[in-house]
Amino acid sequence: MSPIDFAYSRSADAQGNAKGAGAKPDPAGEIHPCSACTVRTLTVCAALEAEELRRLAEILQTTRFDAGHTVFGEGEPADTLYNVTSGTVKVYKLLPDGRRQITGFLLPGDFFGLSVDDSYAYTAETVTPVSLCRFPRRRMEALLDEFPKMQRRLFSMASNELAAAQDQMLLLGRKTAKEKICSFLMLLSQRASRRGHKTNPVHVPMSRADIADYLGLTTETVSRTFTQLKTSRVISLLEGNKVQIQDMDDLLDLAEGA
Amino acid sequence: MSPIDFAYSRSADAQGNAKGAGAKPDPAGEIHPCSACTVRTLTVCAALEAEELRRLAEILQTTRFDAGHTVFGEGEPADTLYNVTSGTVKVYKLLPDGRRQITGFLLPGDFFGLSVDDSYAYTAETVTPVSLCRFPRRRMEALLDEFPKMQRRLFSMASNELAAAQDQMLLLGRKTAKEKICSFLMLLSQRASRRGHKTNPVHVPMSRADIADYLGLTTETVSRTFTQLKTSRVISLLEGNKVQIQDMDDLLDLAEGA
DNA sequence: CTCCGGCCATGATCTGGATCAAAGATCGGT
């Protein structure tokens, strides 16, 4: 049995196409940050009692950020837990000389900012414009003590992330550039699927540099590998940062070196 | 405040020197597996109530394995949670063609075998002779439901592992061979310190091949880098798989590329 | 004691991906 069936919102996608103040009206319809956030968070916390939901809604606040905004930096006091309502967030660690490793991309429904320490262990920065729910850490902890079911859900999410982290270690330590890129595309496709979006022309909102820092490569190698995959008819690059996967099974094989 | 202050046993070290049936008597004194396990686990679960401890002790079973034994394989049904009592365990994932990534080395006090799925996501194999506590998954879950404090402790441990996993991703994706080896030695030293052992001539129980598969290198590169560090007087190799660190601060700088 | 099978070290060579360099795209701003 899988304790982590945590339900992503099946509602209309309020994400991605928020390209600043475009002339045409937002096709997805503008949702008021607060209501969107509440809906999202409550969906994530499905299976909770009415009382728990009410109390959760009580403590959450909402914020919006443009693309490229640092939500918090590594080492800052960790006093807030975040949940992504719309958009994409990247979290990364740096070496003193500036080398960067992105440890994850966060999509709507994902939490971040949880820390076992007094301070954040990584930096969080927006990739696209995002809206976020903020949960003050103290009040969140109190709530967790009060409602074991929420604690359990958070634990499941952490376990899930741990499994994903192990997959990523295998990728970083042992896969070739081509396998890394294919794995990455598979991941994006699978995440889209779990969130109830169409999985094939998959949306890739992040830059080549971000992909490189996520996969332990350089932008040049990422770019070359994409064109290589395009040339060998495994994928095709569509406009609007979309990638069309020709054969999902081929891609999966390539991702595992088969 | 750090919710994960989970106390490692301060008792005598029952680990490491168990090199089969040696002629001389075990200097650390042979502890009966069962009692050792109970002590260890109870220490890990410090701050629990007497009732909780009693119930925990009730469900645990103990086992011993020789070096090189597979405790469970990736994909097998995940029905047991393990806690290391003595010895070292490695957990790893494989690619179809045999490439291997070790995602962690587990020391006394560490748990493994937790799964969000029906099956284990990785293989667990002993590095040295080990003794383990087994917790049947069903009964453990029931216990967690009953005692939120235990749930909380497990959550803290998962969060900690997650932070470690992120460090490891930075290492695998962005560090050079020398930085990787230095980071690895620092890690071993710090873990020894937290467990109340002497941190300097640090014990390295695993083979070059295991180190290579943990750091995303080859055995040759690991070997070469060790001799290089030895030549430049950063470390010296002692007998009995011990490594003497000449200057801890130097090593720390080398680990971060400073 | 010697033999054998893992490990470990070290040398020689090769190569995937990094680095260096320089055109095209794309996009926001005026």
Next chain:
DNA sequence: ACCGATCTTTGATCCAGATCATGGCCGGAG
């Protein structure tokens, strides 16, 4: 519509670490 800044692609070259190959070491079995 034009311009500069940023991102992406592509080419040429380099090099850290992989691969291939060999010999030494240690520990257990006969």
